[in-house]
Amino acid sequence: MIDSFILGLSSGSACLVTCGMVMFPYLMAEASSVKKIAIDLSVFLITRLLVYFILATVAWYFGQSVFSSDLLRNYVPGILYIAFAVMLIWYSLDKNRKKDCPASFISKIDNKKLIPLFLGIVNTLGFCPALLIILTKSATQGSLMKSWISFLAFFAGSTLWFFPVPLAGKIRKKQVIVTIGILATGIAGAIFIIKGVIILTGGIING
Amino acid sequence: MDNTLTAKPAGKSLGKALLYTLPMFLITFVFITGGRLSFTDPAEVLAIFLVFLGMNVLYFLMHYTGETDKFRAVLFIIFAVSLSFTLIKNIVDMRSSMSFSQADIVECRIPFCHLVIPMMIIPAAFTKSIIFPGTILGNFANISSMIVLWLAATIVLGRGFCSWGCFYGGWDDGFSRLRKKPVIRKISDTWKWMPFAVLFMVALTAALTLVPTYCDWICPFKAVTEFEQVTNVESAVKAGVFISLFGGLVVVLPAMTRKRTQCSFLCPLGAINTVSNKVTPFIIKIDKTACSECLKCVAACPLFALTPEGVKAGTVSVFCSKCGKCVDVCENKAIHFGIKGIPPGTMKNFTRNLFLFVSFLFIAVFSAGSIVFTVKSILDFVI
Numbered sequence: 001m002i003d004s005f006i007l008g009l010s011s012g013s014a015c016l017v018t019c020g021m022v023m024f025p026y027l028m029a030e031a032s033s034v035k036k037i038a039i040d041l042s043v044f045l046i047t048r049l050l051v052y053f054i055l056a057t058v059a060w061y062f063g064q065s066v067f068s069s070d071l072l073r074n075y076v077p078g079i080l081y082i083a084f085a086v087m088l089i090w091y092s093l094d095k096n097r098k099k100d101c102p103a104s105f106i107s108k109i110d111n112k113k114l115i116p117l118f119l120g121i122v123n124t125l126g127f128c129p130a131l132l133i134i135l136t137k138s139a140t141q142g143s144l145m146k147s148w149i150s151f152l153a154f155f156a157g158s159t160l161w162f163f164p165v166p167l168a169g170k171i172r173k174k175q176v177i178v179t180i181g182i183l184a185t186g187i188a189g190a191i192f193i194i195k196g197v198i199i200l201t202g203g204i205i206n207g
Numbered sequence: 208m209d210n211t212l213t214a215k216p217a218g219k220s221l222g223k224a225l226l227y228t229l230p231m232f233l234i235t236f237v238f239i240t241g242g243r244l245s246f247t248d249p250a251e252v253l254a255i256f257l258v259f260l261g262m263n264v265l266y267f268l269m270h271y272t273g274e275t276d277k278f279r280a281v282l283f284i285i286f287a288v289s290l291s292f293t294l295i296k297n298i299v300d301m302r303s304s305m306s307f308s309q310a311d312i313v314e315c316r317i318p319f320c321h322l323v324i325p326m327m328i329i330p331a332a333f334t335k336s337i338i339f340p341g342t343i344l345g346n347f348a349n350i351s352s353m354i355v356l357w358l359a360a361t362i363v364l365g366r367g368f369c370s371w372g373c374f375y376g377g378w379d380d381g382f383s384r385l386r387k388k389p390v391i392r393k394i395s396d397t398w399k400w401m402p403f404a405v406l407f408m409v410a411l412t413a414a415l416t417l418v419p420t421y422c423d424w425i426c427p428f429k430a431v432t433e434f435e436q437v438t439n440v441e442s443a444v445k446a447g448v449f450i451s452l453f454g455g456l457v458v459v460l461p462a463m464t465r466k467r468t469q470c471s472f473l474c475p476l477g478a479i480n481t482v483s484n485k486v487t488p489f490i491i492k493i494d495k496t497a498c499s500e501c502l503k504c505v506a507a508c509p510l511f512a513l514t515p516e517g518v519k520a521g522t523v524s525v526f527c528s529k530c531g532k533c534v535d536v537c538e539n540k541a542i543h544f545g546i547k548g549i550p551p552g553t554m555k556n557f558t559r560n561l562f563l564f565v566s567f568l569f570i571a572v573f574s575a576g577s578i579v580f581t582v583k584s585i586l587d588f589v590i
Binding site: 202 | 398400403407411412415424439440441
C-alpha cells in the first residue's frame with residue numbers, strides 16, 4: 001500500500017504537468033469562485049476514483065487468469081515493473097510531455113458541465129507509466145480487496161496534487177514545486193526498477 | 208561602516224596573517240590536546256602535534272595568500288578520508304567486519320550520521336520515537352551530539368556546513384579535483400532540485416514505514432563506512448545500489464564534471480541546508496561595480512549556485528556552500544565573503560576573516576579527533 005501511495009504522490013505532479021495546461025483553463029475559466037472550482041474538482045476526482053476501482057477490478061481479474069503459473073507469477077511482473085519504471089523515468093525527463101495530454105480533445109465538447117467528468121475519465125485512462133505499474137501491482141495481488149486498496153492508495157497519493165488547484169493563482173514558486181515533483185516521479189521509477197530486479201532475482205512478489 | 212577595509216585585498220601580509228592565526232592556534236591547541244599536557248604514548252604526541260601544526264599552517268596560508276578554497280579542500284578531504292578510516296576501524300574492531308547484522312540493529316549499535324536527520328523529523332514529531340538503531344548518548348557516534356553539532360553549524364553556516372563540516376562532502380570534492388578540465392560541461396539546471404525530490408521521497412517513505420529509507424536503500428557512503436550484511440537478494444541489491452551510487456555520483460561524475468555531483472544531485476540534508484542558507488548571516492556577495500561578467504565563477508562553482516543570469520543581477524543562489532572557489536577565481540575581487548545587511552564591495556577583509564574564523568574553527572574542532580586517530584594509526588603501523 002505504501003509503495004502505491006508513494007507512486008501516486010510522486011507521479012501526480014507529472015499528471016498535473018501533462019494535463020494541467022488543458023485542464024486548468026476548463027476547471028477555472030468558467031468559474032467565478034473557489035466554490036465552483038471545488039465542485040468541478042470534486043466531480044473530476046470522484047470520476048477518477050470510480051474509474052480506478054473499475055481498473056483495479058479488471059486488472060485483478062486478468063491477473064488471476066494470466067499469472068496462474070508460478071513461472072509467470074515470479075518473472076513477468078518483475079519484467080513489467082522494470083519496463084514501466086524505465087518508461088516512468090523517461091516520462092519524468094521528457095520535456096515534451098505537455099504536448100501529450102490525452103484530454104486535449106475536450107475543447108470540442110459543448111456542454112461545459114460534462115467537462116470535469118470527461119477530464120476525470122480521460123486523465124485516468126491516459127495510461128501513463130505510473131498507471132501501468134499500479135495495474136501490474138494490482139494484477140498480482142492475492143485478493144480483489146488488496147487490488148482495490150492498491151488503487152485507492154495510488155489515487156490518494158496522486159489526488160494530493162489536485163487539492164491546491166483552486167488556489168493555484170495564489171501559490172508562489174509553483175514551477176519549483178512541480179519540478180521537484182517531476183524529479184520525484186523519476187525516483188519512484190528507480191524504486192520500481194529495484195523492486196522489479198528483486199522480484200526477478202529473488203522471485204518474491206510484492207515482498 | 209569602515210570602508211577603508213576594502214582598500215587592500217586580503218593576504219600577503221606575514222604579520223597580519225600570524226596575528227589572525229594566533230586565536231586559532233590557541234583554541235585548536237586546547238581542543239586537539241583535550242586540555243591535557245601529559246601523554247604516555249609518543250605516537251599520540253606526534254599525531255597530535257602533526258595535526259595541530261597542519262591545521263594551523265592551513266589557516267595561516269588562507270590569511271597569508273588570501274586564497275580559501277584549496278586550503279579548505281585539503282582539510283576537508285583529509286577529514287572525509289580519516290572519518291571513514293576511523294569509522295571502519297572502530298566498526299571492524301567491534302564486529303570484525305564492515306557489515307552489520309540484524310542483532311546490531313536490535314541492540315542499537317549502528318553509528319549515527321547527520322544524513323539521517325531529514326528522515327527523523329516527521330516520525331519523531333508523530334510517534335515520539337527515533338527511527339534509527341543508534342545510541343542517544345553513547346560514546347561513539349551518538350545521535351544527540353551529532354544533531355546538536357549539525358544544528359549549530361547549519362544555523363551559523365547555512366549550507367556552508369556542506370563545505371566546512373560534512374564528513375562525506377570531502378569525497379566528491381576530492382574526486383571533482385582529479386581532472387583539470389571537465390569532460391562533461393553542459394548539465395541542466397533542473398537537476399539541482401533533485402536533492403529536494405530525494406528529501407521529499409525519503410522523508411515520506413521514512414514517515415510511512417518508520418525506517419530510515421535513505422540509509423537503508425540509497426546512501427552512497429555506505430560503500431566507505433558500513434553496510435547491511437549481504438544475506439539475501441534484497442541486501443545484495445542494496446549493496447549494489449550503494450556501490451553504484453558511490454561509483455557514479457561520488458567518483459566518476461565529479462571527476463568528469465569537476466562538480467560535486469553527490470552533494471548537488473542526491474544529498475537530502477543538502478536540501479535542508481539550502482533552506483537554512485536563508486537564515487545564516489554569512490553569504491557570498493557580488494560587487495556589480497567591480498564584476499566584468501567573465502563568468503569564471505559560474506564555471507568554478509561546484510554546486511551550481513551561480514548562474515550567468517544571477518551574476519549579471521549580482522545574486523548568489525541559496526545553493527551556495529561558501530567553499531570560496533568563486534572568490535578565489537575572481538580576478539577583479541568582485542565576489543567575496545559577506546554578511547547580510549552589509550552592502551557588496553564593503554568590509555571584504557573583515558567579513559572574510561570573521562567567516563573563516565567561525566567556519567575553520569568548526570571543521571578543525573569537528574575533524575580533529577578522527578584525523579588524530581588516523582595519523583596515530585598510520586604512525587603505529589609505520590613505527
